[in-house]
Amino acid sequence: MKLTHWTHRRLQRLFQRYNVKFWAGKLPQVKLVAADYSNDGGELGAYFPRALRIVIHAEGCATDRKVRDVLLHEMCHVAVGREAGHGPKFNDEVMRLYLKGAPLIVYEGTPDGRSFGYCTE
Numbered sequence: 001m002k003l004t005h006w007t008h009r010r011l012q013r014l015f016q017r018y019n020v021k022f023w024a025g026k027l028p029q030v031k032l033v034a035a036d037y038s039n040d041g042g043e044l045g046a047y048f049p050r051a052l053r054i055v056i057h058a059e060g061c062a063t064d065r066k067v068r069d070v071l072l073h074e075m076c077h078v079a080v081g082r083e084a085g086h087g088p089k090f091n092d093e094v095m096r097l098y099l100k101g102a103p104l105i106v107y108e109g110t111p112d113g114r115s116f117g118y119c120t121e
């Protein structure tokens, strides 16, 4: 499966759609930025709470599905707050989305048998 072109606008539209679908539109207005992957350290996504900004490096993702997975991961950070890190509160939120049918990628082989999303920090 090939990666299609991801623009700020497309990411922003997807953010709006997921916000309505999985958070009843309650997440704050976050600005989505499609960043140039080749220009930095290889992280696929990052959330900057003070700037209310999510940066996605779509070019670094192998598939469109992966872009969606990274976006949902960052949106979970928005939902639970940065101080929650990747702790239990964050994982509960990811699990909630998964059970609602969000297109998260599930990785096998972790100690609990499953883990979700891409760690960006």
Ligand SMILES: [Zn+2]
Pocket: 073, 077, 086, 118, 119, 120, 121
């Ligand atoms: Zn993260």
